[in-house]
Amino acid sequence: VADATSTKAEADAPALPATTKGERTRAAILDRAVDLASVEGLEGLTIGRLASDLGMSKSGLFRHFGSKQDLQLATVAAAGERFVAMVIAPAQSAPDGAARLRAMAERYLDYLDSFSGGCFWGATMSEYDDRPGPVRDAIAASMDAWMAELVRQSKTAGIDDPDRYAFELYAVVMAANARYRLGDHRAFDLARAALARLEAELPS
C-alpha cells in the first residue's frame, strides 16, 4: 500500500523532486508527532489522530507510515534527532570532559522548553517500560546512548566513579522535567543548584 500511494504522491508534486517533497512532508509530520507524543504519549499517537491534527487524510499519512508501529518508531527516531540537534551537537564546541558536561546539562534544560508537553523521553519512557517490543527497545537504546555519553564525558573529566556521576546528572535533569511538569516552578532553579554542586565535584 505504501509503495503504491507514494507513486501517487510523487505524481502530485511535479515541481520539486519527489523525494525532497516527500522528505519535507515526512519531517513535518514527525515534528508534530514528537510534540503530540510528548503530551499524550506514543500509544495515543494513531495515524487517524495525527491526520486530523495535521489536516491531512489518513491515506496521506499511510503514504509515509505503513502502520501505527512504523509511525511510533519513526517518531522515536525523530525525537532522538531533535535531542542530538539541540543537546549533543551544540555542546560539541566545548572541550571534552567538564566543559562538555556543563554544556550538555545546560542545553538539556533549554531543550525542555521546546516541548509543549515536557520531555518526550520522560513522557514515553514510563509509558513503555512495561510494553515489550521494538518501540520500548528503541526508547531504551536512546536513553542508554545518552547515559553512555554522560559516562564517557564524566570519565574524561577525571571523575573516579563516572557511572555514579553520570547517573546523578541524568537523575537531576530528568527530575527537573518531572517536577516542572507537575507545577513546581522552582524546579529548574533547583536543578541548576544541583548541577552546580555536581560541577564542584569535578577535579580542577
Add this chain to the structure above:
Amino acid sequence: VADATSTKAEADAPALPATTKGERTRAAILDRAVDLASVEGLEGLTIGRLASDLGMSKSGLFRHFGSKQDLQLATVAAAGERFVAMVIAPAQSAPDGAARLRAMAERYLDYLDSFSGGCFWGATMSEYDDRPGPVRDAIAASMDAWMAELVRQSKTAGIDDPDRYAFELYAVVMAANARYRLGDHRAFDLARAALARLEAELPS
C-alpha cells in the same frame, strides 16, 4: 446509583457487618488497582478492565466506585497510603534528620520491588502532567508532600540548602526506578552509590 447498589451489597453479606466486608472488598480492589495502574497507567484503569481482572461484575465494582474518576482518585489515595506504610512510617523509628533521610531512601528502594510495574508515581506522574483535573492535582499533592518531608528532614540534618538537597534525593530514587524499568540492572547499585555521596555531604 452507588447508594442503591451498596444497599444490595450489604444485603448479600449478612454474616459480617456490612461496612467491614465492604471495606475489605474495597481495599482488595484498590490494592489491585494500584498494581495495575503502575503497569498500565491510570487512564487504562477502567471499571470494566478492573472488574474482568478481579473476576467481579462491573455492577459489583460500581457499588464501590461511582465513576472512573472516583476509582482513579481512590487509587491515588490507596497508592499514597501504601507509600506512607512502606516508606514513611517504617522510617519514623529513626531519629529526625540524617538517619531518617537514610532510612527513607533505603525504604524507597525496597518499596520499588513491591510494584509489578515499577513505581506507581513514576508511571502516573508523566501520564497526568498534561491532563488538568482532580486526578492530576491528587498526584501532584502526593509528590509535593513527599518532597516537603525530604526538605524538612534535610533541614533538620543541618544541610545549608535543604531544597536543593531534597531535590537531589528525590531525583536519585526516581531515576533508579526509571533506569531499572528500562532494563539497567545496575540502577539500584548506582542509586545507592549516589545516596552514599549525598550522605557524605551531611554535617557530622
